[in-house]
Amino acid sequence: MQIMYLGIIGATYYLIATSSFSYIPGYYLSGQHRFMSFLAVGVGILLFLLTSFSDPGTVTSANVPQYLSAYPYDNIIFSEKECSTCRISKPARSKHCSICNRCVARFDHHCGWMNNCIGERNTRYFMAFILWHFLICIYGVVALALILAGRLKELKVIYILTEYYGIENSFRALAPQVVQWLLGAYNTQILIMMFLALVSLLLAGFFTYHAKLCLTNTTTNESFKWQEHLSWQRKVSEAKASAEALKASLDELGQERKPQESKWKSFFRRSRLEELEVVKNNVYDRGFLNNIHEVIFPLSTRRSFWANKSKSG
Numbered sequence: 107m108q109i110m111y112l113g114i115i116g117a118t119y120y121l122i123a124t125s126s127f128s129y130i131p132g133y134y135l136s137g138q139h140r141f142m143s144f145l146a147v148g149v150g151i152l153l154f155l156l157t158s159f160s161d162p163g164t165v166t167s168a169n170v171p172q173y174l175s176a177y178p179y180d181n182i183i184f185s186e187k188e189c190s191t192c193r194i195s196k197p198a199r200s201k202h203c204s205i206c207n208r209c210v211a212r213f214d215h216h217c218g219w220m221n222n223c224i225g226e227r228n229t230r231y232f233m234a235f236i237l238w239h240f241l242i243c244i245y246g247v248v249a250l251a252l253i254l255a256g257r258l259k260e261l262k263v264i265y266i267l268t269e270y271y272g273i274e275n276s277f278r279a280l281a282p283q284v285v286q287w288l289l290g291a292y293n294t295q296i297l298i299m300m301f302l303a304l305v306s307l308l309l310a311g312f313f314t315y316h317a318k319l320c321l322t323n324t325t326t327n328e329s330f331k332w333q334e335h336l337s338w339q340r341k342v343s344e345a346k347a348s349a350e351a352l353k354a355s356l357d358e359l360g361q362e363r364k365p366q367e368s369k370w371k372s373f374f375r376r377s378r379l380e381e382l383e384v385v386k387n388n389v390y391d392r393g394f395l396n397n398i399h400e401v402i403f404p405l406s407t408r409r410s411f412w413a414n415k416s417k418s419g
């Protein structure tokens with residue numbers, strides 16, 4: 107999968123370079139964009155390598171005391187446990203990755219593209235990677251659009267269409283002719299633009315999803331755990347509510363009340379109960395500024411993290 111990323115970015119850049127670099131500099135695009143695009147892709151590959159080969163926050167017997175005190179158990183979705191493979195305590199928020207065969211702190215997910223876990227120490231590189239590639243895609247679409255607009259201007263296409271072909275000089279009359287000309291003469295560029303636009307949409311969705319998690323200090327792994335926990339809680343509260351409703355209706359039967367009124371009453375009682383019981387109580391959420399800070403400067407990279415060692419001996 108690592109080769110796949112390099113293949114895709116390499117092939118796309120190669121296609122753009124061979125098909126479009128001859129038009130740089132153009133009417134709207136200065137010559138430095140040849141260099142800028144190379145730099146942008148270079149940084150992208152660098153971020154890829156950084157995410158792929160950086161330590162995601164491997165939990166070892168040497169750093170497990172620090173991790174245990176940095177991430178206390180919430181006793182809701184994480185309780186004291188030992189990893190049966192690594193034979194060390196499993197700090198809260200960590201998970202054993204069966205592919206990498208190691209425990210990873212603040213485990214997010216194992217990324218197949220990077221062939222690495224995304225965890226405490228490299229979530230920042232992962233986020234930068236997605237954001238950067240989103241920006242590269244937008245840059246590519248805009249640059250290619252400017253190249254095509256420049257060609258339109260340089261070849262005096264509008265002038266030729268109106269003067270020689272007698273087409274009316276209005277947007278409605280010219281647009282289909284111009285589109286047809288672009289599709290015929292620059293189909294490679296248009297295909298690349300469509301591909302980049304599609305990828306940028308996917309990356310935007312992916313980035314938004316992960317940014318939301320980062321802002322609430324939740325990992326992908328935890329969001330699944332919360333889903334499980336909340337649906338279990340909902341079932342419990344539903345069972346409680348229906349038991350209560352049954353009790354209430356039995357009482358009312360004894361008192362011979364109007365049946366319609368009791369139905370409404372039990373309905374409201376039930377919905378109120380559900381709202382009360384099912385709450386996500388994330389103890390690791392410390393406000394969105396602190397949460398962003400924790401992603402950019404992971405706890406284990408701070409001096410205070412290692413100071414815990416001297417305390418515990």
Ligand SMILES: [Zn+2]
Nearest residue numbers: 189192202209
């Ligand atoms: Zn393990």
Ligand SMILES: [Zn+2]
Nearest residue numbers: 203206216223
């Ligand atoms: Zn892994």
